[in-house]
Amino acid sequence: MRSAKVSRNTLETQISVELNLDGSGKARFDTGLPFLEHMLDQIARHGMVDIDILAKGDLHIDAHHTVEDIGITLGQAFNQAVGDKKGLRRYGHAYVPLDEALSRAVLDISGRPGLVFNCEFVRGSIGEFEVDLINEFFQGFVNHALVTLHIDNLAGNNAHHQAETIFKAFGRALRMALELDPRMAGVMPSTKGTL
Numbered sequence: 001m002r003s004a005k006v007s008r009n010t011l012e013t014q015i016s017v018e019l020n021l022d023g024s025g026k027a028r029f030d031t032g033l034p035f036l037e038h039m040l041d042q043i044a045r046h047g048m049v050d051i052d053i054l055a056k057g058d059l060h061i062d063a064h065h066t067v068e069d070i071g072i073t074l075g076q077a078f079n080q081a082v083g084d085k086k087g088l089r090r091y092g093h094a095y096v097p098l099d100e101a102l103s104r105a106v107l108d109i110s111g112r113p114g115l116v117f118n119c120e121f122v123r124g125s126i127g128e129f130e131v132d133l134i135n136e137f138f139q140g141f142v143n144h145a146l147v148t149l150h151i152d153n154l155a156g157n158n159a160h161h162q163a164e165t166i167f168k169a170f171g172r173a174l175r176m177a178l179e180l181d182p183r184m185a186g187v188m189p190s191t192k193g194t195l
Helices: 034-047 064-082 132-145 159-178
Strands: 003-009 013-020 027-030 050-057 091-098 101-108 114-118 148-155
Touching (some): 003 064, 013 064, 027 034, 034 050, 034 064, 034 159, 050 064, 101 159, 114 132, 132 159, 148 159
Parallel strands (some): 027 050, 114 148
Antiparallel strands (some): 003 013, 013 050, 091 101, 101 148
16 A cells, blocks of 8 residues: 655744545645645545545644645655555646636656746635745755646636645646556556666
């Protein structure tokens, strides 16, 4: 089973993540950030991964440290759970619409961190959640999951819809990239012998 448990404790946050890459889309969150939990649930459901996150952070200041550290810890768990990557499809992509909004996510489980994030949100916050933190979440994830991720919001005039299509597209791309390809069994998906 491709799974991991990771804890991260800093001066600002205490976070624990349990991740099962061969799950059924189950999710359990206690982060103090309802909108982020709604978005993380999209990753679980559309990625068909099980995610359990408990986070305590300095939310009395703002959500920045908590969101970034959740991304970092989830990335660390992903990197552990994915293992040697043998037999993986490696690449995944998805376009996801929601009413007027459309986003694309393209993922490479490459072993090299890289994020390209193109989204001009139509407003600065969704409820009390600052939309800038979405980029921070994905940057933390990418840096520690060691993946390359391109996210593009292609259309949208509702910030909630923009965000939701981003997280759903990421979940779908993740699901595709994590699939085991029977023709690649025991093989590292690269011509150089490494990702």
